Structure formats: structure tokens, C-alpha cells
Amino acid sequence: xxxxxxxxxxxxxxxxxxxxxxxxxxxxxxxxxxxxxxxxxxxxxxxxxxxxxxxxxxxxxxxxxxxxxxxxxxxxxxxxxxxxxxxxxxxxxxxxxxxxxxxxxxxxxxxxxxxxxxxxxxxxxxxxxxxxxxxxxxxxxxxxxxxxxxxxxxxxxxxxxxxxxxxxxxxxxxxxxxxxxxxxxxxxxxxxxxxxxxxxxxxxxxxxxxxxxxxxxxxxxxxxxxxxxxxxxxxxxxxxxxxxxxxxxxxxxx
Amino acid sequence: xxxxxxxxxxxxxxxxxxxxxxxxxxxxxxxxxxxxxxxxxxxxxxxxxxxxxxxxxxxxxxxxxxxxxxxxxxxxxxxxxxxxxxxxxxxxxxxxxxxxxxxxxxxxxxxxxxxxxxxxxxxxxxxxxxxxxxxxxxxxxxxxxxxxxxxxxxxxxxxxxxxxxxxxxxxxxxxxxxxxxxxxxxxxxxxxxxxxxxxxxxxxxxxxxxxxxxxxxxxxxxxxxxxxxxxxxxxxxxxxxxxxxxxxxxxxxxxxxxx
Numbered sequence: 001x002x003x004x005x006x007x008x009x010x011x012x013x014x015x016x017x018x019x020x021x022x023x024x025x026x027x028x029x030x031x032x033x034x035x036x037x038x039x040x041x042x043x044x045x046x047x048x049x050x051x052x053x054x055x056x057x058x059x060x061x062x063x064x065x066x067x068x069x070x071x072x073x074x075x076x077x078x079x080x081x082x083x084x085x086x087x088x089x090x091x092x093x094x095x096x097x098x099x100x101x102x103x104x105x106x107x108x109x110x111x112x113x114x115x116x117x118x119x120x121x122x123x124x125x126x127x128x129x130x131x132x133x134x135x136x137x138x139x140x141x142x143x144x145x146x147x148x149x150x151x152x153x154x155x156x157x158x159x160x161x162x163x164x165x166x167x168x169x170x171x172x173x174x175x176x177x178x179x180x181x182x183x184x185x186x187x188x189x190x191x192x193x194x195x196x197x198x199x200x201x202x203x204x205x206x207x208x209x210x211x212x213x214x215x216x217x218x219x220x221x222x223x224x225x226x227x228x229x230x231x232x233x234x235x236x237x238x239x240x241x242x243x244x245x246x247x248x249x250x251x252x253x254x
Numbered sequence: 255x256x257x258x259x260x261x262x263x264x265x266x267x268x269x270x271x272x273x274x275x276x277x278x279x280x281x282x283x284x285x286x287x288x289x290x291x292x293x294x295x296x297x298x299x300x301x302x303x304x305x306x307x308x309x310x311x312x313x314x315x316x317x318x319x320x321x322x323x324x325x326x327x328x329x330x331x332x333x334x335x336x337x338x339x340x341x342x343x344x345x346x347x348x349x350x351x352x353x354x355x356x357x358x359x360x361x362x363x364x365x366x367x368x369x370x371x372x373x374x375x376x377x378x379x380x381x382x383x384x385x386x387x388x389x390x391x392x393x394x395x396x397x398x399x400x401x402x403x404x405x406x407x408x409x410x411x412x413x414x415x416x417x418x419x420x421x422x423x424x425x426x427x428x429x430x431x432x433x434x435x436x437x438x439x440x441x442x443x444x445x446x447x448x449x450x451x452x453x454x455x456x457x458x459x460x461x462x463x464x465x466x467x468x469x470x471x472x473x474x475x476x477x478x479x480x481x482x483x484x485x486x487x488x489x490x491x492x493x494x495x496x497x498x499x500x501x502x503x504x505x506x507x508x509x510x511x512x513x
Contacts, residue, residue, distance in 0.1 A: 054388055083396050091394035101389035105407050115393035118403060160389075167393060 094164030154185025269458030299371025378409035
């Protein structure tokens with residue numbers, strides 16, 4: 001039990017009448033890299049947005065590091081937690097967005113140290129040290145003082161990864177991190193993510209990059225119509241998928 | 255020689271280059287009333303903008319009614335009502351006294367200004383990509399902290415240009431306070447006129463207003479440039495911004511907007 005990082009149980013989510021998640025359960029242990037694939041509209045992005053409570057859930061429960069996310073237990077019911085508590089919970093969950101969402105009025109380094117200094121209350125010199133080493137780790141050692149507007153998409157996404165890592169999160173979420181990138185820069189982002197995966201970062205990656213899933217994932221999940229319909233090791237998954245929908249999807253995408 | 259159209263240059267020269275000590279007093283009155291009213295107006299506008307975006311419906315209604323009333327009625331009527339409906343104290347800060355009328359004037363101008371600022375601030379906040387709030391939340395910021403540190407600094411770039419124009423208007427609108435007995439630039443010229451019946455006193459005071467708004471145009475250009483520096487690779491030079499502030503038409507001839 002000790003090294004379970006994510007415990008999601010029967011998660012339900014609807015947007016109006018549209019039921020997007022129909023009972024998703026997932027357990028992720030420390031150091032694991034889990035890739036979620038599936039057709040668009042299958043609920044994979046919604047699911048990882050629920051993990052850090054960017055979306056409220058309508059049913060089920062999500063725990064990260066043994067802590068209930070977004071809600072408080074009140075008897076046998078869950079009530080939404082205070083804004084402050086939710087914010088605190090999010091500090092241990094890093095998120096990388098499809099469209100980077102860097103803070104455009106801050107340099108690469110300022111983007112990375114913003115939350116350590118102003119959320120965690122770290123000393124600025126200490127945060128700068130950490131920030132520089134993280135930016136160097138993602139290959140941007142020469143871009144500390146550059147504003148996002150002057151960085152390529154691939155560079156921006158690597159800054160965004162460093163920004164998320166700077167909080168020292170227990171879990172990293174990647175929401176289609178390469179979908180908005182030009183083909184020639186996808187590789188540099190994926191190789192950073194591969195390096196993270198090999199270094200033992202616990203991460204959940206929603207992606208269409210099957211090559212990455214095959215190389216870096218410990219486990220691959222297929223989502224369709226609001227449910228996880230198949231999961232397994234990359235070998236199992238790509239070589240001998242059992243579910244008919246998975247076969248169809250893979251034949252279309254590979 | 256002051257006929258119907260001839261200008262009495264002597265009066266203007268005197269008033270502009272050798273003003274009576276009283277002029278510094280009334281100039282200061284115009285300046286501090288403008289700054290105080292604009293500052294409070296921005297604050298009220300910010301509160302109203304946040305109320306407008308609140309999840310709590312009554313806040314949204316209050317915000318809507320506020321804007322509806324204060325944009326829909328004449329400023330002069332508001333000034334009179336605020337002044338005469340309540341009894342205002344005069345504030346004494348040692349060498350500097352704010353009269354009861356000036357205080358009422360500041361309150362009326364700020365409330366009126368807040369109604370206009372609400373729309374400007376809301377448009378600014380709306381202009382910031384939604385992903386910014388999500389990114390700020392994902393690194394553990396609360397709504398308030400995300401607003402202060404991430405959203406508002408970016409909204410400022412959109413808010414500042416119209417805010418500058420509002421302040422320009424504000425400096426001119428303070429002249430309305432003459433009607434409730436505030437002794438400011440315009441009141442002073444009116445006093446001179448009623449003593450000497452020389453209309454050029456008005457012209458002279460217009461020069462002083464022009465001076466104020468011109469100085470402000472420089473300050474505004476400087477602020478806008480500072481805000482632009484941070485995120486654009488193709489920002490304008492200081493000279494270009496000054497030229498824009500002076501002469502908006504030059505933007506087209508120079509092709510600044512076409513980049």
C-alpha cells in the first residue's frame with residue numbers, strides 16, 4: 001500500500017448530459033510510467049484533469065499519496081474541499097498542458113521559480129539554483145532569461161516540464177504534451193520525458209505517440225467511451241491486443 | 255485690445271509664465287483630486303469586475319446595477335447628489351486641507367469612474383488565455399494569488415491604454431467640481447473672469463489643462479512601453495511609443511500596426 005501514488009476509484013464525470021467518464025479506476029505505483037491512449041472524446045484528457053481537480057468529479061474518489069483530492073470525507077459523503085486545501089494538494093501533482101501555458105510575462109527561469117517561491121515559500125536563491133539545474137536538465141541551460149514568446153514550441157514545453165518538476169511533485173501528469181508541436185520538435189520533448197521515466201518519475205501521459213508509449217511506458221491503457229477497456233505492458237499491448245476496439249484503433253494509428 | 259476674437263496674449267503670458275501663487279494651489283487641487291478619484295475608481299472597477307465574474311449570483315447583480323446606474327446618469331447630477339445628500343467633513347492633513355466639497359467630489363468621481371473601469375478591467379482579464387488560470391492552479395496557486403501574480407499583470411497590458419485615456423478624461427472632468435464650490439483650476443479662471451470680464455482667463459487655464467494632459471501622455475507612453483517590454487520580441491522603441499501617444503495617425507503611416 002505504501003508506494004501507491006495514485007488511487008482512482010470508479011470516477012464518474014459528466015458535462016451536462018454527456019457522460020464523459022463512466023467509472024474509471026486506476027492505480028499507479030511509485031516510479032511507474034503509465035500511458036493512456038484512445039480516440040478523441042474517449043475521456044482520457046478529462047480523466048487526468050480530474051486527478052488534480054481541474055475538473056470536479058461527479059462520483060468515485062481520487063487519492064494521491066493517500067490524500068483524497070478535491071474533497072473531504074463527511075460521513076459517507078464527499079464534499080468539495082476548501083480552495084486552500086485543493087491548492088495545497090495540487091502542489092504535489094505536476095501538470096504539463098497541451099498548449100504549454102507558460103506565463104508569458106515571465107522569463108523561462110521566472111516561470112520555473114514562480115511557484116516554489118510564491119506558493120511553497122522557498123528562498124529565492126535556493127529556488128533559482130534548483131530552477132537553473134532543472135532547465136539545464138531539460139536542455140535549456142542557455143535560455144534562463146528568455147521570454148516564452150522567443151522560444152520554440154518544443155523549448156516552451158520543456159520549460160513547462162521544468163516548471164512542473166520544480167514543485168517536486170509526487171506525480172506528473174502530461175496532457176497530450178506533443179500534440180500542439182511541430183513534427184521536428186516533438187522528439188526533443190519526448191526524449192526529456194523518456195529521461196524522466198527512466199529516472200523513476202511517477203507519470204501519467206495522455207499521448208498519441210505510440211513510439212514513446214512502447215519505449216517509455218511500464219503500462220499502457222486504452223480508453224474508449226469513458227472507460228478503460230484494456231491495459232497491459234507495451235509488448236502485450238502493441239503486439240497482441242485482445243480487445244476489438246484496441247485492434248481497430250491501433251490499426252488506424254500505426 | 256480685447257475684442258470678440260482678438261486674444262489678449264498678455265493675460266495668457268501672465269497666467270502661464272508668471273502665475274499668481276494661487277495657481278499652484280488650484281493646480282495641486284486638480285492633480286490630487288484626479289489621482290485620488292482615478293485610484294479609487296480603479297479599485298472600485300476591479301471589485302466590480304471580480305463581482306461580475308463571481309460564482310455568487312447576487313454579486314453579479316450588484317455589479318450590473320452599479321454600472322447600469324452610474325453609466326446611465328449624468329456625472330454632474332451624481333456630483334450634486336453626492337454632495338448635497340450627505341454631510342461631508344473636511345479633512346485636515348496639516349498644511350494640506352481637503353474641503354468637504356473636494357471630498358464629496360472625489361467620492362462622486364470615483365464611483366462614476368469605477369463603473370467605466372469595470373468594463374475595461376473585465377475586458378483585460380478576459381483577454382488573458384484561460385490556460386493561464388489553469389496553469390497557475392496546477393502549480394498550487396489559489397484563485398486570488400493566480401489573479402494577482404499571473405492574470406492581472408497580463409491583463410494590465412490591455413487595461414493600461416484605456417486607463418490612461420480615462421485619467422486624461424478625469425483631469426478634465428474635475429472641472430465639474432467647480433459647481434459644488436471646489437476651488438480648482440477652472441474655478442480659479444472663472445473667478446478671474448467674473449472679476450475682470452476677460453475671456454482669455456479661460457484660454458489660459460485651457461493651456462494649463464493641456465500641459466497636464468500632455469505630461470500625462472508622456473508618462474502613459476513610458477508605462478505602456480515598460481509593460482510591453484516583457485513578452486514581445488517586436489516591441490516598439492520608446493520613440494515610437496511617444497510618437498504613438500502624440501499622434502495616433504502616425505501609427506498607420508509608419509505601419510506600426512501592420513507588423
